[in-house]
Amino acid sequence: xxxxxxxxxxxxxxxxxxxxxxxxxxxxxxxxxxxxxxxxxxxxxxxxxxxxxxxxxxxxxxxxxxxxxxxxxxxxxxxxxxxxxxxxxxxxxxxxxxxxxxxxxxxxxxxxxxxxxxxxxxxxxxxxxxxxxxxxxxxxxxxxxxxxxxxxxxxxxxxxxxxxxxx
Amino acid sequence: xxxxxxxxxxxxxxxxxxxxxxxxxxxxxxxxxxxxxxxxxxxxxxxxxxxxxxxxxxxxxxxxxxxxxxxxxxxxxxxxxxxxxxxxxxxxxxxxxxxxxxxxxxxxxxxxxxxxxxxxxxxxxxxxxxxxxxxxxxxxxxxxxxxxxxxxxxxxxxxxxxxxxxxxxxxxxxxxxxxxxxxx
Numbered sequence: 001x002x003x004x005x006x007x008x009x010x011x012x013x014x015x016x017x018x019x020x021x022x023x024x025x026x027x028x029x030x031x032x033x034x035x036x037x038x039x040x041x042x043x044x045x046x047x048x049x050x051x052x053x054x055x056x057x058x059x060x061x062x063x064x065x066x067x068x069x070x071x072x073x074x075x076x077x078x079x080x081x082x083x084x085x086x087x088x089x090x091x092x093x094x095x096x097x098x099x100x101x102x103x104x105x106x107x108x109x110x111x112x113x114x115x116x117x118x119x120x121x122x123x124x125x126x127x128x129x130x131x132x133x134x135x136x137x138x139x140x141x142x143x144x145x146x147x148x149x150x151x152x153x154x155x156x157x158x159x160x161x162x163x164x165x166x167x
Numbered sequence: 168x169x170x171x172x173x174x175x176x177x178x179x180x181x182x183x184x185x186x187x188x189x190x191x192x193x194x195x196x197x198x199x200x201x202x203x204x205x206x207x208x209x210x211x212x213x214x215x216x217x218x219x220x221x222x223x224x225x226x227x228x229x230x231x232x233x234x235x236x237x238x239x240x241x242x243x244x245x246x247x248x249x250x251x252x253x254x255x256x257x258x259x260x261x262x263x264x265x266x267x268x269x270x271x272x273x274x275x276x277x278x279x280x281x282x283x284x285x286x287x288x289x290x291x292x293x294x295x296x297x298x299x300x301x302x303x304x305x306x307x308x309x310x311x312x313x314x315x316x317x318x319x320x321x322x323x324x325x326x327x328x329x330x331x332x333x334x335x336x337x338x339x340x341x342x343x344x345x346x347x348x349x350x351x
Contacts, residue, residue, distance in 0.1 A: 004264055012219055016226040023222060030221030034213035037272065042206050049205065050198030051176055057194035058183035100311065108317035117312060117323050121305030122330035126298045133275055133294050137282040143171075145291045148341045149298045156299075156334035163326040 044131040052090045061086065075154075076161050080112050081119060085157060088119075089126040089150065096120075111164060118160040123153045216269040220257065232256050244281075244289040251280035255293060262301045270297065288346065295342050299335040303328065 016023050055061050065086055069079045077085070080102060088095040099120050106112040126149050130142055183191050223229045233240075233253035240255045241247065254277035261270035274297050281290045305327045313320040 005266065008264075008266075009219065012223050012226070012228060015228050016222045019226040021222060021225045026221045026225050027218040030218035031214045033221070034210060034217040034272075037213055037217070037275065038206055038210040041209065042202065045205055046199050046202040047172070049202040050195045051172060051179075053194040053198035053201065054179040054183065054191070055175060057187065057190045058179040059186050060179055060182055096307075099308075103311060103315045108312050108315035109319070113312070113315075114323055114326075117305070117308040118326045118330055121308045121323070121327045122300060122334055124298045124300040129271075129298045130294065132271065133278050133297075134290075137278060137290065138285070139282070139287055139290055140169075142291070142294075144345060145295050145298075145342065148338050148345065149295055152299055152334045152338035152341060155337055156330045159333055160326060160330045163329060164323075167322070167326050 040135060041132055044135045045128075048127060048131050049091075052094070055090075075158050077157060078112055078115060078161065080106070081116055081157075081161075084116055084119060085123075085154070088123050089153075090128070092125045092128065095125075114164045115161050118164060119157050122156050122160065124149075126150065126153075213272055216266075217272050220269070220272065223257070224253075229253055229257050232260055236260070244286075244292060246281060246284065246286055246289050248280055248284055248286075251277050251284075251286075251289070254280060258293070258297070259301075262297065263303055292339070292342060295338050296335060299338045300331055301335045303331075 013023070016026075065083050068086065069082045072082050072085070073079055084095055084098050084102065087098060099116055102116045103113050126146060130146060134142065180191075183194075220229070230253060233249075233256040236256040236259060237252055240252055240259070244252075244255060246252065254273045258270050258273035258277060261273060274293055277293055278290050281287075281293075305323070308323065308327070309320050312323070
């Protein structure tokens with residue numbers, strides 16, 4: 001699988017040479033787009049990240065975790081995973097740090113770790129994506145898609161915990 | 168977003184005012200710092216992929232990819248906008264290949280294109296597909312497990328695949344169902 005990315009680069013560069021594209025000019029122009037794009041994201045990123053930090057620091061995140069653990073437990077999700085499932089929609093780096101902690105505490109081949117890995121791999125940072133995608137667009141009402149995404153992610157998590165038990 | 172933001176922010180503010188008032192400012196500043204770091208990381212990812220994608224665009228490769236996926240994406244997203252279709256096609260291909268970093272800029276471009284037509288349906292569908300993560304190979308997680316000394320780091324491949332297929336298809340089906348109900 002390590003070959004996928006080199007192959008893509010060779011393909012694109014090779015084809016560009018073949019089509020006589022001015023490679024340096026266009027590549028730099030593309031990076032120029034990246035500069036503009038990153039700056040357009042900054043306000044949303046800053047606001048969402050401040051919210052996440054505040055949520056964590058106020059102790060609400062911990063209280064929420066405690067409250068939801070038994071609910072998730074009833075669905076067959078181990079309590080160690082509650083925090084991971086709750087952080088993931090907000091913060092990719094935060095949940096990655098927590099995943100590392102889970103692996104360190106439970107060992108690389110335990111049921112908990114395998115479960116956590118599958119959950120981590122099959123979910124996304126929903127709130128961050130919504131901020132990035134819809135910054136500067138006319139779309140305002142995102143509640144319905146967000147609920148749909150969170151519900152199906154939770155469903156997939158329940159399935160993940162089941163699958164890890166048998167596979 | 169306005170409502171969600173205000174509710175969570177206000178609740179956290181009230182609680183922190185009682186539990187740890189001295190931590191309020193530091194947590195906000197910490198959040199902003201994380202955002203700045205994140206923006207730098209993102210810029211690096213986008214610089215590489217947007218540079219490459221510009222080449223793909225100018226050489227006609229992305230148009231070719233769009234052509235292959237056009238029948239499917241035109242039907243799913245209900246749009247005739249060729250620029251949007253091209254970006255959607257590239258977004259889906261990057262997702263399937265497992266390079267999420269490359270997928271995001273295409274999605275954002277597609278969303279901007281669709282915004283010109285006021286096609287909210289397609290914008291949200293693209294969001295739903297991307298946010299449920301259609302990733303075939305969970306590279307990060309496999310690498311993490313391998314470095315922690317796992318005996319079989321790849322054994323989560325199949326359950327992961329099943330789960331991402333389930334989460335994406337359930338979400339898309341739910342989205343279709345909700346849209347049908349709303350209209351009739």
